[in-house]
Amino acid sequence: MSVTMPTTPSTPASGALTYEEKRHARNLGIAYIVLAGITMIFLTGHSGTATFNLDGGRSFGLPAQPLAWFVAASLSVVAGIQLWRGFGKWTNVVLAMASLLIFMSFLSWAAAGREFSFIGMLASAVTFSTPLIFGACAGIMCERSGVVNIAIEGLLLNGAFTSAFVGSIASGWPGMGPKSGFWVGVLAAMITSALFAWLLAWLAIRFKVDQVIVGFFINFFVLGLTSFLSSRVLTENPDYNDTPTLGAWKIPLLERIPVLGQILFQQTVFVYAAYVLVVVFTWFLFRTKWGLRTRAVGEHPRAADTLGVNVLRLRYRNVIMAGAIAGFGGAWWTATLGRFNENITNGRGFIALAVVIVGRWHPVGALSAALLFGLFDSVADKLSLLNTGLPSEFIKMTPYLMTIVVVAGFVGRSRGPKAAGQPYESQ
Amino acid sequence: MTAATVDGSPAAAPEEKPKLVVFFDRIDAYNNLLLPFLAIVSALIVGAFIIGLTDIDRLKEGDIGGILTTIKDAYIALPTGALGSLGGISETIVSATPLILAGLCFAVAARSGLFNIGATGQMFAGGMASVWVGFTMDGPGIVQVPLALLAGIIAGGLWGGIVGILKARTGAHEVITTIMTNYIAGLLTLWLLKTEAFQQPGKDNPVSKTVSDKGRLPELFFWSDDPSLRAHWGFLVALGGAVFMWWLFERSKVGFELRTFGSNADAARYAGMKPATLTTLAMFIAGGLAGLGGATQIIGTQGYATESFAGSIGFDAIAVALLGRNKPVGIVFAAFLFGILEAGGRKMQLETDIPLDVVLVLRALIVLFIAAPALTRLIWRLKSEGSTSVLQFRGWGA
DSSP states (O other): OTTTOOSOTTSOOGGGOOHHHHHHHHHHHHHHHHHHHHHHHHTTSOOSEEEEEOGGGOEEEEEHHHHHHHHHHHHHHHHHHHHHTOOGGGHHHHHHHHHHHHHHHHHHHHTTTSEEEHHHHHHHHHHHHHHHHHHHHHHHHHHHTTOOOOTHHHHHHHHHHHHHHHHHHHTTSTTOOHHHHHHHHHHHHHHHHHHHHHHHHHHHHTSOOOHHHHHHHHHHHHHHHHHHHIIIIITTOGGGGOOOOOOOOOOTTGGGSTTHHHHHSSSOHHHHHHHHHHHHHHHHHHHSHHHHHHHHHHHOHHHHHHTTOOHHHHHHHHHHHHHHHHHHHHHHHHHHHSSOOTTTTTTHHHHHHHHHHHTTTOHHHHHHHHHHHHHHHHHHHHHHHHTOSSOHHHHHHHHHHHHHHHHHTTTSOOOOOTTTTOOOOOO | OOGGGTTOOOSOOOTTSOHHHHHHHHSOIIIIIIHHHHHHHHHHHHHHHHHHHTOHHHHHHTOHHHHHHHHHHHHHHHHHHHHSSHHHHHHHHHHHHHHHHHHHHHHHHHHTTOOOOOHHHHHHHHHHHHHHHHHHOOSOHHHHHHHHHHHHHHHHHHHHHHHHHHHHHHOOOHHHHHHHHHHHHHHHHHHHTTSTTTBOTTOSSSBBOOOOGGGSOOBSSTTOOOTTOOOBTHHHHHHHHHHHHHHHHHHOHHHHHHHHHHHOHHHHHHTTOOHHHHHHHHHHHHHHHHHHHHHHIIIIIISSOBTTTTTTHHHHHHHHHHHTTTOHHHHHHHHHHHHHHHHHHHHHHHHHOOOTTHHHHHHHHHHHHHHOHHHHHHHHTOOOOOOOOOOOOOOSOO
16 A cells, blocks of 8 residues: 555645745756756857767767757756646756756866866865765754854864974974874864853853854954964974875775775775764654754754753853864864864865855765765866866856855755754753 | 844934933843943953963062062053044044954944955055055146045955855855955965065065155144154044944945845745845855055055055954944944054053063953853853854855
8 A cells, every 4th residue: 555655644745835835846847947048058169079088098989969959858848847747856966967967068168179188076075075974063062052163163273283283293202103193193182172162052052142243252263363373383393283185094895886986985084084073963853862852952942942952061062072173173284284274274164154055954865965075176286277268267156156045045955953052051 | 133123222212302312212221332342341350360370480589569569550551642642642543443444344244244354465455456556657646546445345345256256156155255355365466576566676575666745645633743643544444434434334235235234045035035135245245345454554544565464453353343342333432442452552661561462362251251141141141141153154065
């Protein structure tokens, strides 16, 4: 019986769509038409075959012009179906497929008649997304418990500075090599970022300072302090700013998987740690008592308090843990570059905030969003080499535009925890 | 929401008092003078510790006296560098000008209940519009300069207005959209500066064409021939912006509605005001002020646009507005203080080798002690006295 029932009781039948759902479906249909038009007008301009190099000398070619026509045609069909009757539960799958088609058509257009390291682009997308994943997980951990964290940028920056500074000093200690010194630096980064996060929680909870303002204070303060220390201490003592870079740590067997191996399993420890973090965090958030309490406190602290949850203590604990995660994420820069530069994070913490929102306050969503944002970064990076005439600024802009589209709810609204940003007073 | 946010005056000005006394009664000495003063003192004390503890060479030698001398020299160099000479005063004014306008931008939005951290992007929009007017036109200054400023206001206003419309129509939270529009504006600026229409011919780096001398804002110290005195009439424009904000919120009907909407959106709605219109309008006015700030930066200070002419001004402006308690007069004074720190910081760097970045730390600390009056009171053992909260974040909700 249950096999033949296509709709479960929880999802409304297609006739009972709310106004908002109808609007989203319509907007999506219009978006498909616009994308089909863009594909037809712009991406059919280059002729020739684009050769995409994979690992081990393998490659595949895509003819740019026929592909663009094909994509434009399929998008028109998809738009028609979307506007006519919608895709129901397949909406997101169709959207993903359509995005993939446009993306491939775009790459073929950009690399028409030339070679392009496809796998290199994907691998560097994974690399670029790593600090975003840490930053976003830190953000989610705070916001799910009802504390808005604008300070991700500052916590990451502090992590980068402290890991470079302490890591360099610690490697000079007796019995310490550069490698073990680096990990001492990472530990210090986690502790100091946790302290800054505690400051955030303390000011926001104890003194009820507005959380956005505290977040900005921490960003300003860390930026000023690290720049100050960098020019006052690090430039005069270059030894204090010199750590080893972390090489790739190839996972045996898995690294030999064709294509995927090079993208996912020939990366640094930080990349693996990011994936482990997402898995563990998701499990904790949705399968444990702590996770349930966190979500309850973020949505309705009064109710959680009534049931005996210590709201403020939980918030303190979550924010401090988030700080440690962000501090670890900040050490990624040190591991990659082997040194600290002023304002090295350069706004990545704010992108991580966008990742939190586009990922809808869910670790796995944040992982996908971070990968997507990383992909845009690496495409912008690689395209500047191909010299297509398309300014890389516009590709770099896409994640920000996308974030606006998501928060504005043009295609599905992203809603934050209800109590985020509001101080709580137990009665 | 306390009623004191409206004008901070508990007294209803009895008639028999002389005017001067009434004037002083209107100043909330505790919140508007004592707390900011203590915040600055606290910041300077913490800053002194930071300067002292990072003096590694002297610390190793145990030269405490030397450290104290450095701190003393630094804190003397700050005010003397900024105010000790006409050149210093000029530099202070140059730094303060865009901060006043961007601070007003934050304050207008804040008093309308919006968290506008998009001053950077709005400055980019305004600055780029005004530089375009500046280098394409070749008319007399009396026509061209106001036109360039107007272009800045409109472009900045539209850029801010987008955020307002998004908020009004879809509920997209302005903290997120302004962060995003800041990045978009920065990237658009970078792109524009590489296009033929904007880029200076013969240059590889992204620098715009130069605004002709006629199109620049006149010098403030016009009687002096010294070309290093960079202060310009943009300062007067900024003061005009402050007067405008005072008029808007204290004298105009629209301002009254914005203020009501800002302190209690539900009350405003029940009174028949239109939240969507007010949100858009507030963001347009705020953006216009920031755009004006970008314009003065271009046709006043620089004469051409670079990819970073907005710098960190948009963010510093948040601190300025907080310090000035979102009031026009307070913002002018706060911007001046920040200008002093900036101009004096450069002299301090020259004389004592202490990096200018310490100014960033001091600014952040001032913001902290201002934003957390309870903390400042705790440190200085003061009693609470009718403090007003600056602005309350109301969650990400729609």
